[in-house]
Amino acid sequence: MGILVLGGTLTACSGSGGTEQAAPPNAPGGGTASATPSAAPATHPFTGGRTGLRNPVLAVKIENTRMALPQSGVRSADIVYVEQVEGGETRLMAVYSSRLPSRVGPVRSARISDLHILPQFGRPAFAFSGVQSKMKKHIRKAPVYDISQDNGGRAYFRAGPKPIPYNLYADPRTLLKQAPKAEGPRDIGFRFGPAPEGGEPLRTFTAKWPSTQMSFTWSAKQKRWLSAHNGRTNTAAEGGVLGGRTIVVQYARTTRSAFHDFLGNYTPLIKTTGTGRALVLRDGKSYDARWSRPSEAEGTTFTTAAGEPMTFAPGQVWVLLVNDGKPRIP
Template sequence: MRNVRSPLRGHGTPGRVGAAVGALVLGCALASCSSAGPEPATPPGAAAPEAGASRTTAPATHPFTGGRRGVDNPVLAVKIENTRNALPQTGVRSADIVYVEQVEGGQTRLMAVYSSRLPARVGPVRSARISDLHLLPQFGRPAFAFSGVQSKMKKYVAQAPVYDLSEEKAGGAYYRFGPKPAPYNLYANPRALLKRAPKAEGPRDIGFRFGEAPPGGKPTKTFTARWPSTRMAFTWSAKQKRWLASHDGRVDTAAEGGVLGGQTVVIQYARTTRSKFHDFLGNYTPEIKTTGTGRALVLRDGRSYETTWSRPSEDRGTTFTTADGKPMTFAPGQVWVVLVNDGEPRIP
């Protein structure tokens, strides 16, 4: 598959947009039915990377997983619902990276990043948030799939270095499936999505380093990440050699079978502020600051490591450094990046 560039953005609920949490409960098919605040948000730093930053040959190992599979496949990011109404989710187990982001009402939503392999189906697909548009530039020009965004966020999607594969732009790749009501029944075919973005870029260095575990670390059986209205726990399974997820005390099963979770889980503490977007109920969309520096806890191999994260700009990846100043190595395989507020859980 290929490696090029081209911009876009699309249509989803709130980013700085307000997540229409109330609208979801009312069965609104798209979270994009929310309204924005009176002032536009500051556009994310979505300028295309310099030519020298783009990869022209496939890396020896995949920079997202540390494996050798799919090193030249294009990158596809998909927004996926992460509330109880949506569980179990489909296709998350196949992702290379799973971001967990706070949205309106203190709930969370996933952004699953695919490259090394693709599932047959992914979903429930939901709307984009402004924080997505700050995370995505590090991937060059990936394909970005989401159900929609409110009208006042569309210009920010259009300015972002992504291929817009929203339901509005790539409707033929989406379909309704299963017994759940809208908006929890929208799914997409990843291969059909990528056919609509033939120039989506392949993987590049986003700062992850894979290899043997560094010395030290604290033996850890489980860790719980908390947001104002929900929590996710990750429990080490020596048998499966990965961290198994649970959601609000319930095992986080996958629709395909098994339990969600990754070989490495990064708990990244990032300042969560109020964006200028909000839903029609007045709930402001959180904006997560993922540039700069901060603290992170990296879980791998049944141990936890206190680290520092650093991301100098939005078109650069995030590096993780141990207390002695050395790169923090991840276990090869799926990586979860769990973004929590740097401080007490809060609704901004």
């Protein structure tokens, strides 16, 4: 299946941890970001690191409300997207390639905004608990390997004291066995390296959505931003505090779609193509930036106010998709 570019008129629908392991190498037939099938990028395009350069890409939808905490496997992700969903809450899409945790979750359902984000990764494996019936046709057409709960078999399991639907987890290595041709990492626009000139010293930044917020506080000792969820430290199920070396606040137009949940709350549609403003946090500083993504098959580039590439600190990147300031959907 070729890459499907999802048009702008597409509407939306609606523990314990383990040891981290190296992700399995990509199976024959999987792609890489390189010019030839035998070559690999010098550094991982998602993290700037030197491991997992040929590993397949796996994206997993993870619950991000109070009932889901603490989450499993998030600390091992290369990229963590935070997306608005119904009722002004948020949900994560964690992207893995360079390493895998032993479990991820709680795994929750996909949204159409995911299918606008994912084409830049080629054809990754996509894990989620399910979708409403109106969205199934979009999943079938999307450039992803559908390894949802319906197709993932024994990769999914329920564990721990949380009630349904907050107790569904998955084994990433078993998930990837269901998508042996999932593509490897490709250039999605990120650039890693020394910090650019300038920047404003910053200790804490709080991103707000209609019904929730997340804060990130710089830790000079750990050299990363530590997160809090609605004022509470965001502890990982495996121990420690979730957070990243680089936090990208990407301001994107967020509108209501033609879909809604069973309570009548409209599903947001996040526009991640075009251009917009961003705030990039790294090394205890904030940088005003611009983002640009010409089409859904292409990556998202970030530039400084001076028009130079906005470099990220090597390591985990969080991308917070925040409404661009225009009227919010109800």
